[in-house]
Amino acid sequence: MGNPNVGKSVIFSRLTGVRVISSNYPGTTVGYTRGFMNIEGQVAEVIDVPGTYTLEPTCEAEKVAARMLEDGDVVINVLDATNLERNLYLTIQLLEKNVPLILALNLWDDTKHRGIEIDVEKLSTLLGVPVIPTSALTGQGIKDLVRAIPHAVATDNRVKTLDERWAIVGNIIRQVQQIRHRHHTWYERLEDASVKPVYGGFIAITVLALSFIVIRFIGEGLITYLFDPIFEKLWTPVLMKLSVFMGGSGFLHDVVVGKLIAGQIHFVESFGLLSSGFYVPIAMVLPYIISFYLVLGLLEDVGYLPRLAILLDTTLHRIGLHGYAIVPTLLGFGCNVPAVLATRVLESKRERFIAATLISIAIPCASAQAMIFGLVGKAGGHYVVVVYGTLFLVWVILGTILHRILKGLSPELLIEIPPYRVPPVRPLLEKLWMRTQHFLREALPIILAAVLVINILFIIGVFDYIANFSAPVVTGILGLPKESVTAIVIGFLRKDAALGMLALSPLTAKQMVIGSVVLTMFFPCIATFVVLLRELGLKDFLKSASIMLLSALVVGGILNAVM
Amino acid sequence: MVKPLNELRVDESGVVCAIRGGEGLLNRLGALGIIPGKRIIKRSAMFMRGPVTVQVNRSQVALGFGMAAKILVEVDRTE
Numbered sequence: 001m002g003n004p005n006v007g008k009s010v011i012f013s014r015l016t017g018v019r020v021i022s023s024n025y026p027g028t029t030v031g032y033t034r035g036f037m038n039i040e041g042q043v044a045e046v047i048d049v050p051g052t053y054t055l056e057p058t059c060e061a062e063k064v065a066a067r068m069l070e071d072g073d074v075v076i077n078v079l080d081a082t083n084l085e086r087n088l089y090l091t092i093q094l095l096e097k098n099v100p101l102i103l104a105l106n107l108w109d110d111t112k113h114r115g116i117e118i119d120v121e122k123l124s125t126l127l128g129v130p131v132i133p134t135s136a137l138t139g140q141g142i143k144d145l146v147r148a149i150p151h152a153v154a155t156d157n158r159v160k161t162l163d164e165r166w167a168i169v170g171n172i173i174r175q176v177q178q179i180r181h182r183h184h185t186w187y188e189r190l191e192d193a194s195v196k197p198v199y200g201g202f203i204a205i206t207v208l209a210l211s212f213i214v215i216r217f218i219g220e221g222l223i224t225y226l227f228d229p230i231f232e233k234l235w236t237p238v239l240m241k242l243s244v245f246m247g248g249s250g251f252l253h254d255v256v257v258g259k260l261i262a263g264q265i266h267f268v269e270s271f272g273l274l275s276s277g278f279y280v281p282i283a284m285v286l287p288y289i290i291s292f293y294l295v296l297g298l299l300e301d302v303g304y305l306p307r308l309a310i311l312l313d314t315t316l317h318r319i320g321l322h323g324y325a326i327v328p329t330l331l332g333f334g335c336n337v338p339a340v341l342a343t344r345v346l347e348s349k350r351e352r353f354i355a356a357t358l359i360s361i362a363i364p365c366a367s368a369q370a371m372i373f374g375l376v377g378k379a380g381g382h383y384v385v386v387v388y389g390t391l392f393l394v395w396v397i398l399g400t401i402l403h404r405i406l407k408g409l410s411p412e413l414l415i416e417i418p419p420y421r422v423p424p425v426r427p428l429l430e431k432l433w434m435r436t437q438h439f440l441r442e443a444l445p446i447i448l449a450a451v452l453v454i455n456i457l458f459i460i461g462v463f464d465y466i467a468n469f470s471a472p473v474v475t476g477i478l479g480l481p482k483e484s485v486t487a488i489v490i491g492f493l494r495k496d497a498a499l500g501m502l503a504l505s506p507l508t509a510k511q512m513v514i515g516s517v518v519l520t521m522f523f524p525c526i527a528t529f530v531v532l533l534r535e536l537g538l539k540d541f542l543k544s545a546s547i548m549l550l551s552a553l554v555v556g557g558i559l560n561a562v563m
Numbered sequence: 564m565v566k567p568l569n570e571l572r573v574d575e576s577g578v579v580c581a582i583r584g585g586e587g588l589l590n591r592l593g594a595l596g597i598i599p600g601k602r603i604i605k606r607s608a609m610f611m612r613g614p615v616t617v618q619v620n621r622s623q624v625a626l627g628f629g630m631a632a633k634i635l636v637e638v639d640r641t642e
Binding site: 053054056058082083085086089090162163166191192195196197200306309310311313314322323411412413414415416417419 | 573587589590591592593594595596598606607608609610611612613614616619620621622623624625626627628629630
């Protein structure tokens, strides 16, 4: 346990070998992860918990931490050695709980160039528990920590008041810590600049624009120079041979290889298991997953996100959120599932509801975005702008409406801003790899299954039935061909497969835009759905789902009318 | 001179002398080290009653305008 952003997850990874995502901002971990380690030949369970400043929780993530405390036999309290004073407050509270405690003084390597000297032995004597300096990123001190775990002790302490705790902390700090004064480094100046209104705004625009350009550049680069050539040069000949072997048409042929379009395999429109089933997730979506998470990972590890939260605080208050809601929102551009989970860092239920609903409706995940770029982009870049512009407007307008009609106040921002850190390369790449793997594991089987099911349903004619049934809404209000309803149904499974489906029927650019917007808004994919239900509870979930349906229809209808 | 934190100029420093708020606010601020008697430096402030950034202990904390207004600071005298 420990304060947010002190490296608990990195220590956990080091102890158990279980990889967890870590970043440089408070609130990366919002649930708990279990892992196992070996202590003197015995297997012990280790639990990574969200960070907290106090045992009197103020948000859902901190509640998880406070609850987990009751399960622990030994608590490893991880502290940021460069910020000992504030970290010790929680330590004092932990001591009061009378559980065996051991301290890991993490970020130890940072203390030297920050001019901080800490007398570890004296600290240990004063607190009455073992204290081990560690640098989790490099692995320094981890062995000592493992060896010291059996020596964790509980000191009998009575519960104190806030002032008493701080008095004790102050007393300890005076005895063990010395700080040499030194000059500001250049990135400390940058830290200051990025939270000043004018410079900060300028930096934010630059950072976001650059991120967008880099994501596009890497994503398109990967598609054009790596994945497309692989599929066209290597995979097409194999598929064509298979197609000839299977007779060029027929049920099995169409399911496995896909329909031939003008005698050729078309990787989007053929819609066979081995053509579109692989091409869509791997060559259209995966490149954007990689480039998005690379850039997001960099922003996370540098420590920029909390600063963005400060800059956007005033704006976000207008839609009933505070600045920190930007962190889950940005995560949503990758995948809505972790984004909805990340709303746990927000304090009130109302805020979580607004944030989660807005993310599910107006934030297209990387899968959806890749398909929007791939399909709508073909009709012209300005149509992509229309899609994004519409979604942004929906985000603002819907947020404002929710803020007005939902009772309650939006709480104020209160966050710690981490120092900028040079992102460590290996963990950054590991994080990217974990997220990519996660996408492949989740997306590939579902997309393949979806392609299979769609083909079968097509052939037995179920979709015709649904299409005719829903034609008044789909054609009447949204102006889409009635076949598009199949895509909307599939959108419930996965957005990428759905947008691929949409491209099967010949659509005008306008219909493509409406289709993309409606598919993004109307329902999130099934995975997000489940998480929403769990996080919001049934009642709020139903409320949120009705808002989605209603707003998708309204916005789709408006687009159809004005475009 | 005593001023609420939101009225401090950027880079002005002082000592927190009181927090006008309930126990909840006291606890949340207290956990981050903002307690009476603590030295505090204002680092920045956003436009339009936006959040205020302060340095306390060795960390930077951003807090909403309304919260800042509840923190009274005995401002250091500057020459």
